Amino acid sequence: MTDQNRKELLHKTGELYKQFIENQDEQRAAKLAAVMKKAADEEVYIAFTGHYSAGKSSLLNCLLMENILPTSPIPTSANLVVIRNGEKRVRLHTTDGACAELVGTYQKDKVQQYCKDGEQIESVEIFDRYTEIDSGVAYIDTPGIDSTDDAHFLSAASILHQADALFYVVHYNHVHSEENVKFLRSIKESIPNVYFIVNQIDRHDETETKFGDYQAQVEEMLCNEGISREALYFTSVTEPDHPFNQMGALREELRRIEKQSKSTMQALTEQKVRNLLKEHTEMLKKDETGAPSFAEQLNIQTGLVQSLRDQLDEAEKQTTEAEKRMQEEINLILKNANLTPFEMRELAAAFLESQEPSFKTGFFFSKAKTAQERDKRRNAFFSDVAKRTEAEADWHMIDTLHKLAKAFDVYTAESEKLIQAYRTPLDISIIERAVKHGAAFSSEYVLQYTKDLAELIRKEAKREATDIIKVLSAMVKxxxxxxVQTINDRLLPESEKLVFLQEQARLENNAREKTDRLWAIWEEESACPMHIDTEWFKSKKTRVAAPEQKQGRSQLTAQPMPKSEIKMEQEMPLQDQIKRFYTLSDILGECSMLLKQTSAFRERVKRLEERKFTLALFGGFSSGKSSFANALVGERVLPSSPTPTTATINKITKPINGNLNKTADVVFKTEDDITAEILQLTGIPKEPAGRSFTEKWEKAVKKNRLQEEHVKLISNFLLAYEKYQQYIQEQKKLTIPLSELKPYVAEETTACAVKEVTVYYTCPLTEKGITIVDTPGASSMNKRHTELAFQYIKDADAFFYMTYYQHSFSKGDRSFLRKLGLVKESLSMDKMFFIINAADLAKDKTELETVTDYVSAELVKEGVYEPQLFTVSSKEELVGKPESFYNQFSKVRKHLDRFIEVDVKKASAAQVSSEADKLCETVFQLHQSQHQSREEKEAQKQRLMLSFERTAADIEKRRNSKTIIEKVKKDTREQLYHIAQRLSYFANDLLKSAFHPGLQNGDWKKNVSKAMTTALHEYQFEYIQEIKTLDVRMSGFIERHINEEWLDHFQKTLNEDGYFSVYAGDQHSNGIQLKEVEPEIEERAFEQELKEIKSPKQFFEQKGKSAFIEAVRMKLTKITEAWIKNEEESLISHYTAHLRRLQEDMGEKAIAQITDQKETYLRGNAEGEHAKEIEMAYQACISWKNSDNTIKM
Structure with missing residues (x-):
């Protein structure tokens, strides 16, 4: 850039700056000043951004060969850090607009603390004589774009538009995150050079995925976003000699950017100014509202006012025309009504004949017979007349009056009732009134009579209809x-608006002139003044002292796990105890009178022995669930990859029902499943028409304007459908060897159509009856994934939640964790285990403890108190590396074993043990009865029967008890109230993050609309998750109360008598079936609130955002209250019906059990009978009781 060019550019932008200020566009004026300050200083800005915890700060330290920035596996950068070559000093820019400076020697760790203080410090500038930074170059480190703190994103966005080059850094395992794609799309238009760095390439495992395949996937993703493969770099800070490390090539590219020519710098500056100018002129065209031009609005308004005037004329015409038109319609009906057709004339002739004075009939023409015949003919004729009048007139009249009422917009409940009651008023006298006395009876007279009668009927019909028409006409008026009043009320302000727009359309030319003047300033050559005023782009910040750093850590800390290993008690294992139970059942099985009870006892022992357990794996995006599952079973069973693999539900279980080891059953989705998924993911409003599945979706791609990824999604489904059509249509299982599994779970062209995969694999874990379930990411917004996730939360015996060492929790993860926190308190035992995977990344114990403390504290923030937290390295566990300070896999296994063998099985085993004791007690009582006198036996029998009646009555009372039902109702209502409260808070946070300044990039109105759509979708999803959580909580609530009522309180009552015992069984463990909820919410419900967003300036600078968020939140609250009101009774009915079934089931089983026990006692009470069997059983029970038969795990 020559000095003359520089002066000319400064002069032009100075003039533009003045115009921006005059046009009240302070935001773009500030951006213009920042761009020109950079140009005046002739600086090159190189910015680094990307996912939080992707290693940006570590990478920059490595590139600059200085430990400048704070680094940690947990998010550290909380503000902007700008690093420059110069005299040693630090400049701090505070969030309240002030500036402080540290000159000379300073403590590096103190400066690094400032870099972490996002509350007080907005940005930090660090100057020193760095050998790796040329003079005139600034390196910029930003907070992660996926940061959960809104302020982080805003501070990043405020500087990125100035960058000459942007390096977007992602972690090796998180390349395919949707956040990456969204950000790249939002920024690539405004920054000339965008690069993509895949950091921590040392995490690559060639045995999982060939590097060439991984690189091709990344290149394809970037190509889709318009970024060339030359802008892609793979780096590793920890392994400089890694074969795929391109740190050297990256340094060379940075040197090239640093040394760019002045002409290149000027071109980039001009491009940025041009972009700002374009944005500013677009704002002028839309009058800062995003609305059409005034000329366009004037055309619309003119049409509107004319339309209102036409409506006024039409309304006034309706008053005079309504009654006239109605009369014409009913006249037409009556005219066309064939009331006296030819078929009627025979009856008319017979009637008329009977009216002649000379008419006589009967034997000897008796008067009675004649009168009787006259009545008969009169009634027959009138009946026919009435029937034909109803059919030919009344029905048509009612239909026409209905249509008229609707046509004139007076169809109300009142008018509908009036019209429906219409009947032509006929009585038998009408046929007599039409008779002309004295007329000679003939066929001609009969014809004339029927015409006269029809006219009489028409008059009656018209008179009745006219009464209704008068009422309808009054309603029309x-x-x-x-x-008319409504139209006039609208016409007056719209006419005034028309006058206003006519004036504004005239003034709009001024805006066009402003736009023309702005472009003229920029494009035309002009003689520069000798003196250039550069004050306009200089910082005006107040100088203050460096702020004091906040001391101490957050008081919100998690309860740490005990550091010592949990030791298993060296006592009798459960399997030995099960053998002893079988021994007892074998011995007592010899006693015929105990056959039924012994058989039931043996069945319960068998269920205990064969009980299967489900271990579910949840976790965030690319947290390593599949790798962890593989480490648990000791082999690479499930495909694992740095790109997300689990798009299906994958199970690992032991071979059953003839399935071979190391095979898998693949179950495909149905056509309906695939259709529902496509509709949800693409936003296509309804299923397209077509003769076949393939045809309709090929049509949908052509008909709808879909995003590229949605076209690819449908293409993948169609490819899978074509290949596996038979399995999809017939729902046949496909059995494959394990070596062929990968495409079905990890390649989207096949996995997209797979519903579930069950892998059969023999290992110590599966041999214990444990099935591992590897689920899609916990934050997935796929409806089916959500259903399955909550089903497994409810039904799984234990589950692990995985998080990655260097990338803890995204927004979606936190939402899911909050639900886990709510569920946790309702569980009878803590079945949640939290895993920090890839802990081999830890530099040392101190860093590992920092990460562990951070994750623990974050879990507590989301309501997961006292988390069972472990650090592991699935990668090292799989290759058999010795355990180290960071890899607690053996500890995980011990905790899991103890949980399954002790916590889960103990309750069931204790019940079986109690049953064994009760069985022995029964034998003892039977033995005692064999040695009693007849009187003692009779007294015993009486006590038994009394106890039976008392117990049966107690069972009946508990079966019909409403105590738990009332508790369920109360708890449901209480929980729904809290759901509404939580959703209100959620809405506030959601809207704050959804409507951010980044929406100003591109089409403002379109971006705002899209943000609203996305926010509403997330809100619906949150509501659905809340209801699912409620289902899980209520399932635990009901199970707990049933156990208390029947196994605790009732059993204590039974123990007082000593005759009977009740075994609950496992039926209630299935819990409540999760309820389907489909909340409806549409963006158009918020049209008024969206209309209030006038412009970015009004929204962000004039408190428009806070008013908008509050208005939307209030409306969402009302919508949610309506949802909850609609669901409340349904949910209560759902829960209470489930509870009643449980109570009924428990009652029936209890009655059956005590009846069997009573019959056994009565048979044993019979003198001399079964004495030998009872004696043998007695001796066996004595021996068994004397041995150590307590449950010890």
């Missing part, structure tokens, strides 16, 4: 009067 009333309605028109209101319409």
């Amino acid at each position: 009333e309605r028109v009067s209101k319409d």
